[in-house]
Amino acid sequence: MNFPDTNILLLYAVLSICWVVSISWLLCQQKSAIPVIPGSDGLISSYLVALRFLRRSNEVIALGYNQDRNGVFRFARLFVWEYVAIGRKRVLELAAAPPDILSVDEALADTFQTDYTLGPGISHKAVPYRSDAGASDAKPEPLFPARFVLSGLLFHIINLLSDWKLVQIFPASVQVVARTSNRLFVDLPIWRTKLGLAQRILTVNAVAIHTTAMGLTNALYDLTTYPKHISPMREEAERVIAAQGWTKAALNNMHKLDSFLRESMRLNSSTLTMRHKVVAKDGFRFSDGTTIPYGSFVNVPGTATHHDPGTYPIALEADVFDGFRLSRLREERHGLDAGGRAGFFNRHMISTAPEHVVFGHGQHACPGRFFAATELKGMLAHILINYDIKAETDLRPPEISFAEATMPNPQGKIWIRKREMSLDGEN
Template sequence: MDDKLLPFLYGVGAVVSIAWLHKAVYGPKDPIPAVIGSHGLISSFTAAYHFLHHPMEVVQQGYDQYRDGVFRVPRLFRWDYIVTGPKRIAEVGSASDDVLSFYQGAADSIQGKYTVGQEILDNPYHQLTVRTSLTRNLGRRFPEVRDEIVCSFDEVLSLQGEDWKMVPVLPSIMQIVARTSNRLFVGLPLCRNMEYLVLNIQNTIEVVQRAQRLALFPNFLKPLAAPFIVTREKRLRQMLKFVGPIIEERIAKEDELGADYPDKPNDVISWLLELAKGPGRIPPPIAARILSINMAAIHTSSMALTHALFDLTTYPEYVQPMREEAERVIKEEGWTKAALNSMHKIDSFVRESQRLRGNGPVTMLRKVIHPDGFKFSDGVVIPFGSFLTVSANPVHYDPTIYERADVFDGFRFSKLREEMALESDERVFNRQVVSTGIDHLVFGHGKHACPGRFFAATELKAMLAHVLLTYDVKAEVEGVRPPDYTTGMIAMPNPQAGIWIRKRR
């Protein structure tokens, strides 16, 4: 098809969105209140456009107006329902999968049918690999993680002597995270292959960006628009160049020597092959899942660590206490995964950074798939086919939940843990980075909380401790934190901003 067709499809999508809004406004009335400004045809279209560009403000407005309730906001082709209040958040987190679908919600958020492929959506067993095999092997393989952190920081930052260097944070951290993650995923030497790393970083960026573009089209136009927008097939072909021969060799060895053959690599490829069945036990579907695992790992950890470094340089008073903690713990316990659990201040700093920065205004996207809809305990019903989310950013900034909620307090959670420990409060472990709750939703909450959060937390704390012990850092402009960047429903650290860094004397 001609490339000129894409603007035409956008135009058709705009017409369809206006028609949909007209039907939604003048059709059957929904008992769930709409956020202010979306009750008439023109105001509905304006509100949908405003929400597209200012989601943080709109969700905060709804949160303030409908506290402990449910409100709805107009998207281009549907209403989204947003939940507030601890009781409702808990109900969403524990809802049955045959009523609220986590997987269909996740597929919508990244337009997964087009960006990652229907086969992965229909059988997401790679998430089980992350939840079980990857998490279980973190301690055993931590020495390799530590080794890759040291090597990747040294090579990516490429510092000379004791001179200060301005480093673009997000691009640098994405390289470091990609290398470190792939030391676990595929091992040496592939984890240091620059072409392989660039492929995974580019794929991560493209999936996020191109999913947002596809979301601008009504569903019936997406199959026509997708070939112009997504790069899935191209990226899969590139990935197969790197991992296809490795996968074929592993399959051949298992067929010849059995599943537990001597010196079998302990990595993601082996873990995926343990679960792959029938026609899925060939290189293309395995390679596609390695791409997907990389996408999740690189995106989540890179954003979180970049935020943490911006906070570290904006609030330098936290450097020395955390540095002393890291020195003490490593002297006593060495560089181990277990030692990271003793770094309470570093853990708290990362958790507080996540609280204030987060990933966006909402989280826990679910699709209502039961014909009778989803019914809250107080009788409120979300209709079948709707998408439901939980307010996240407003919860993290709620002064009734957190004292001085809008103030960065790096040791907020370590102080809470100390107080709870003195009182023998069993909730002491609910204030760690990996802990989810109705008041801390960065990793979601409930039975579908992020399965990779244990790996992410290990990686983040180990990297931050390494930075503290190895480098001096300072803000590009003293006392000024680079403004965050919001694109659609995603909040992220400023991709152009940098910090000054040098090796410690």
């Protein structure tokens, strides 16, 4: 008779112990007063929800979101309970919590296992460094050299001919964002000689390139799905660039592009956002007494919030894509109020709010959103001025989702051709 190898038996034993420990922990946590998603109050049903969340996360979160739109609920992952806080008041309380109670860094380190993927010096700041990125004998280039480093980069994979070409947009976007970001962050001679700096830039790449590439891909999918936006945005880009050139100020004056990109991000956001880990031994307590236990993770719903007319009041039809809804609002508020003051507008692409958490909110809102917004507006303006684009089919390429992560379809394609005459005079 053949007996299993000792190492195999040991592996089975370790897995069994882990399984028993995780089940015991979940059963202990099950006693929490915070409600679970309807229909998941048993051990088996909670694990079924955990499995369902992997492929249908928006449906799972909607169950908890709709039972109390100002409450807190929880649902089981495979080895941990996940907590979700809903409503403006709770988002503000999460955003204001000090890092010794709620930690974004610990949540990121746990989620991405940065000690193993990027090294302990990144997550715990143990490696001293200084950046000489701006130190150079040569005069530094302006922020937008050579038309924002886009001409000849954006669709370098296609021939610049007048014929239409079908381009798989996400891989192209990743290449473009990677080259553009690194070219602007660090000049080429410095990039090749400063290696501690290289580590830091690679870290930035890890968290920035794919998110920005996904933003560009979603914007192009939306632009070709709703082509009525193309002509007004192209006119705006050409007019502003003709007057101000390729400058950051010019991009800030492209209000239609800004509105379009914010709308695209709103309707293509992740299921959950603003993930924090409770690091205070006493847990995190909301003002109404609701307490999230130590070691747990608490989140804010993204998709559900952005599709809810009650929490997104300017979206009269929250599920309808309207790229210019915010630029119209901006124009309305340019008038003077009763006191003779110019109207205040705080719904820019980079603006955060408890009702708009694409970039998070509060002290830990994404610090790179200013760079990402400038980069995305520059790329989209360059495309509109220099290329014609149209959809491959009548249907927008379906999104791909896994657990809380949502991304544009990497296989999706759009038709692209070089315009006969661009603003820059290129044939």
